[in-house]
Amino acid sequence: MNQAKLPTDLAPEADLARFSDRVGFFTLTAKEIKRFWNVLGQTVTAPVVTALLYLLVFAQAMKGRAPVYPGVDYTEFLVPGLVMMTVIQNAFANSSSSLTQSKIMGNLVFLLMAPLGAWEWFAAYVTAALVRAVLVASAMLAVALLFVPLPLHAPLALLAMFLLSGASLAVLGLIAGIVASKFDHLAAFTNFIITPLSFLSGVFYSVHALPPFWYAASHFNPFFYMIDGFRYGFFGQADVPIALSLAWAAGFLVLLSTICLWMLMTGYKLRR
Amino acid sequence: MNTSPTDALSIDGVRKAYGKVQALDGVGFNIRRGEFFGLLGPNGAGKSTLINIIAGLVRADQGRIGVLGHDTVRDWRSARRLIGVVPQELVFDPFFKVVDMLRIQAGYYGCGRESWPWIDEMLVKLDLDSKRNASMRTLSGGMKRRVLIAQALVHRPPVVILDEPTAGVDVELRRTLWGFMSELHAKGTTVVLTTHYLEEAQDLCERIAIIDKGKVRVIETTAQLLNRHPFRFLRIKLANEGLLPESLRPLVSGEKNGSIELRLDREKHPISGVFTALRAAGLDLEDVHTREPDLEDIFIELTHDHSRPAVNGGVR
Numbered sequence: 032m033n034q035a036k037l038p039t040d041l042a043p044e045a046d047l048a049r050f051s052d053r054v055g056f057f058t059l060t061a062k063e064i065k066r067f068w069n070v071l072g073q074t075v076t077a078p079v080v081t082a083l084l085y086l087l088v089f090a091q092a093m094k095g096r097a098p099v100y101p102g103v104d105y106t107e108f109l110v111p112g113l114v115m116m117t118v119i120q121n122a123f124a125n126s127s128s129s130l131t132q133s134k135i136m137g138n139l140v141f142l143l144m145a146p147l148g149a150w151e152w153f154a155a156y157v158t159a160a161l162v163r164a165v166l167v168a169s170a171m172l173a174v175a176l177l178f179v180p181l182p183l184h185a186p187l188a189l190l191a192m193f194l195l196s197g198a199s200l201a202v203l204g205l206i207a208g209i210v211a212s213k214f215d216h217l218a219a220f221t222n223f224i225i226t227p228l229s230f231l232s233g234v235f236y237s238v239h240a241l242p243p244f245w246y247a248a249s250h251f252n253p254f255f256y257m258i259d260g261f262r263y264g265f266f267g268q269a270d271v272p273i274a275l276s277l278a279w280a281a282g283f284l285v286l287l288s289t290i291c292l293w294m295l296m297t298g299y300k301l302r303r
Numbered sequence: 304m305n306t307s308p309t310d311a312l313s314i315d316g317v318r319k320a321y322g323k324v325q326a327l328d329g330v331g332f333n334i335r336r337g338e339f340f341g342l343l344g345p346n347g348a349g350k351s352t353l354i355n356i357i358a359g360l361v362r363a364d365q366g367r368i369g370v371l372g373h374d375t376v377r378d379w380r381s382a383r384r385l386i387g388v389v390p391q392e393l394v395f396d397p398f399f400k401v402v403d404m405l406r407i408q409a410g411y412y413g414c415g416r417e418s419w420p421w422i423d424e425m426l427v428k429l430d431l432d433s434k435r436n437a438s439m440r441t442l443s444g445g446m447k448r449r450v451l452i453a454q455a456l457v458h459r460p461p462v463v464i465l466d467e468p469t470a471g472v473d474v475e476l477r478r479t480l481w482g483f484m485s486e487l488h489a490k491g492t493t494v495v496l497t498t499h500y501l502e503e504a505q506d507l508c509e510r511i512a513i514i515d516k517g518k519v520r521v522i523e524t525t526a527q528l529l530n531r532h533p534f535r536f537l538r539i540k541l542a543n544e545g546l547l548p549e550s551l552r553p554l555v556s557g558e559k560n561g562s563i564e565l566r567l568d569r570e571k572h573p574i575s576g577v578f579t580a581l582r583a584a585g586l587d588l589e590d591v592h593t594r595e596p597d598l599e600d601i602f603i604e605l606t607h608d609h610s611r612p613a614v615n616g617g618v619r
Contacts, residue, residue, distance in 0.1 A: 046461065050384050050413030058410025066398050137394035141454065144358045145411035146383040303321075303361045 056151040059142070063159030066129055074125070074163060079170045082117045086110065086175060089235060099237050100268040110175045111262040112234035115196060117171060118164045119229050119254060122200035123207070123221070125160040130208025131217050143302065149295035153205070153288070160201030161194070168193065181265050188273050189264025195280035196257035200225075202287040209294050209301060228254045238270050253283040310369070311336045311462045311493035312357065317366030319352055319517075326352040328517035331366070334495060334510075336461075339488050341508030341525070342497045343598075345606050349517040350497045351391060354466050358388040370462055384412055387460035389452050391467045397440040401431060401450055404439060405457050412458035425453045428483050430475075445476050452480060456487075463487065464495045469503065481507060505529075505598040515606045525598070532596040532604070537565045537574060539581075540590040548584040551577060562590070 067074040090106040099108040133139040142152070175181070183189070207220040231245075232254035238246050249255045250271075260276025263269035269276065294300070312334040319327040327349045334340045344350050355361040357368055359379060367374060373381040396404060402422065409418040426432045429449045434442060439450065452468060465484070469477045481503070488494050498504055504511060505525060512522040521528065540562045547555070547563065554577075556566040565577065574593070581588065 047381055047384060049417075050458070051415065052380075052413060054413045054415050055411050058407055062399075062407045062410075065403075069398055133396070136397065137392055138396045140358075140360060140390050140392075140394060141396070141408060142411065143360050144383060144388055145408075146380040146413065147411060148380070298362065302359065303355075 050146070052151070055145065055147050056155055059147060059151065059155035060158045063125075063129060063155055064162050067125055067159070067163050074121070075166050075170060078117050078121050078167055079174070082113045082171055083174055086113055086179075090179075100266060103266050103268065106179050107181060107266075108237075108262070109235065110172075110179050110181060111265050112232075112258050114168050114171050114175075115192075115258045115261040116229045116232070116234045116254075117167050118193065118197050119200045119257065120225060121167045122160040122164045122197045123204040123225055125163045126156045126201045126204030127207040127211070127217055127220070128204075129156070129159075130205060131211045131214060134208070134211075135213065139301070149292055152295050153202075153292055156205050157198050157201040160204060161197045164193070164197040164201075182267075183265060184267035185264045185273070188277070189261060191277060192257060192260040192264060192280060195277070195284050196261065199253070199257070199280065199284040199287055202284065202291045206287065206291050206294065209291075209299060212300070228252055231255075232258050233270065234258055253279055256280055309336060310334060311338065311371060312495065313367075313369040313372075314353070314357075315367045315369075317353065317356060317368065318364045319349075319356065319361065320364060325517050327356075327363070329366070330514065330517070330519055332512055332519060332522050334493060336371070336493055337488075337491050339484075339494045339507055339509050340496070341504035341511040342495060342514065343501070343504055343511060343602060344497075344514035344520075348514045348606075350514055351466055352517075353514070354388065354464055354495075354497065357386065357464065359383055384458065385460055386462045386464060387455035387458065389455040389463075389465045389468050391470065393444060393447050393451070395439040395442075395447050395450065397438070400436050400438055401442070402426070402435040404450065405453055408454045409457040414458050418457065418459075421459060422453070422457060425456060428479075428486075429453055430479055445472050448472050448476065449479075452483075461491070462493045462495070466497050467499065468496075469498060469500060477503075501598040501602055511598070513602060513605050520605045528598065528601055529596065532601050533569055534566045534596055534600070535569060536594040536596065536600075537567055537577060538562050538590075538592040538594065539565070539577075539588055541581075542587040542589040543585075545584065545586050547586075548580045550580050562592075 086106070086109055089109055093105045096105050098104050130139070133142070172181075203225075207217060211217045211220065231249065232252050233249060238249045238255065238259075241249065256271065256276040256279035259269045259271055260273055260280060263273045263276065310333040314333070315331045317327050317330045318325070330349070330353060342350050342353070352361060356363045357370070357375060359375060359382075367376070368382075369375070370382040370385045373385060375382040399407065405422045405425070406419065409415075409422065426435050429452060431446065431449050431453065434446055439447070442450065448468065452465075455463060455465075463484070468480060472480075484494055485507070494507075496504065496508060508525055510522065510524050511528055513520045523531070536556065551565060554565040554567060554572065555563055557564040565572075567574065567577070578588075
């Protein structure tokens with residue numbers, strides 16, 4: 032084996048030239064992807080099976096009901112909502128569980144001591160969560176399309192809604208991971224915020240079918256716009272205009288990103 | 304104090320409080336390039352807080368720290384690339400194999416595949432080669448400690464900080480670690496060590512700072528520290544039963560296995576005086592042994608004498 036050259040043979044300034052900022056970002060992204068890839072059955076297969084069970088049960092239970100939109104039967108209507116709900120939940124779970132686990136195990140010190148900036152942390156965690164979201168969405172659509180034909184009306188809007196929503200929830204997961212100091216905190220975040228907001232977002236119904244109060248309340252739920260806009264990409268029909276959904280999703284992402292980057296830059300709850 | 308590139312670490316007026324507890328109270332000193340430096344102090348003295356501030360894990364309330372002239376706050380990226388820290392806690396990532404963990408850690412620092420031969424070399428030097436593909440969760444405590452050491456060195460930092468690296472590890476790992484560290488030091492790496500095994504610090508460190516209650520009590524070369532002690536120790540075992548003369552009783556510093564240890568001031572208490580007093584009391588000696596003070600004696604004296612003024616700010 033060749034003897035590796037020690038850095039102390041070099042002047043410190045020259046020594047710094049051997050490091051690359053990009054490598055740090057790509058390494059953290061690859062590590063975060065590998066983390067969920069190592070337990071794919073738990074991180075991708077399980078949520079896809081759960082969502083497909085929802086599809087099976089609801090499609091059977093609601094069989095024969097009038098189409099939700101003209102020309103769109105209930106089973107077709109259900110698929111995009113379920114896909115987006117799974118994306119939302121898994122993008123959140125990916126970044127939040129990774130960060131919380133590292134905090135509790137203590138191995139977050141390896142990242143905190145490394146020369147990685149707020150933007151690199153942010154981009155790496157969001158990218159990894161989006162990769163998991165793509166896998167989950169692709170697997171769900173691949174299985175669903177065997178039984179439910181889906182049109183593709185506006186692919187760009189579909190992609191934009193997917194990216195904005197997945198990224199928003201990845202960022203929210205990062206925020207939850209930063210704030211949580213034990214798994215109980217994370218469970219509370221999931222059980223009292225993510226799950227209720229996703230179930231009350233029009234996954235299983237059109238908000239037009241709701242009583243006036245809940246109809247109005249739904250319009251303050253960002254998940255509603257994520258699902259509605261995503262559904263528009265398939266059918267060209269939705270409860271609210273696509274521009275409004277895109278604006279809500281983008282605004283939500285900007286707001287959360289601002290909060291998250293502030294936390295990362297100041298070391299909030301990370302550096303004492 | 305300037306953050307001079309001629310110093311491996313320049314620490315200037317660092318203060319940190321946790322609530323009402325002042326963990327660091329204006330700590331300041333420099334560590335020269337290429338030094339093997341000991342940072343000693345009792346539990347809770349502030350050593351780990353200082354190391355955590357250097358590493359970027361904790362933010363100082365006041366003061367500045369430079370690593371080879373790079374400020375750890377304003378120029379944090381360069382500063383972090385120039386140091387490697389072995390944390391005190393035995394932390395690991397259970398998702399990865401040993402070699403993957405080391406490659407990931409190298410990547411965090413911006414080192415790509417060119418660092419892999421160095422990783423392979425470290426695996427051999429730290430007796431980890433047989434575990435390179437083992438999952439981190441399956442390793443023993445000692446093996447995990449070796450991986451932690453390798454992780455700190457993976458980006459080949461010119462300044463290495465070891466926070467109690469030998470706490471609870473076996474003799475073999477200590478030998479392996481100190482052999483490896485001495486080799487790196489011989490090639491110019493600055494090594495900063497905190498340890499509760501004072502004989503390690505005495506054997507390895509060129510200079511030592513003793514911190515207590517958040518202040519630097521003393522900072523000197525190891526030889527100066529050892530010479531500053533005005534005492535020597537005389538252990539005697541009496542051949543016959545009898546009471547120690549009144550004049551010697553205040554000098555007793557310990558008793559063990561029938562032997563009595565006396566702490567003698569080099570100036571005031573010549574050994575011949577002890578023998579004279581014993582003979583006058585009709586006591587015969589079965590065994591006699593003298594001992595020079597070691598770092599432990601000095602450490603205990605310094606950390607128990609809080610009336611001594613602390614040495615802070617710009618001491619070299």
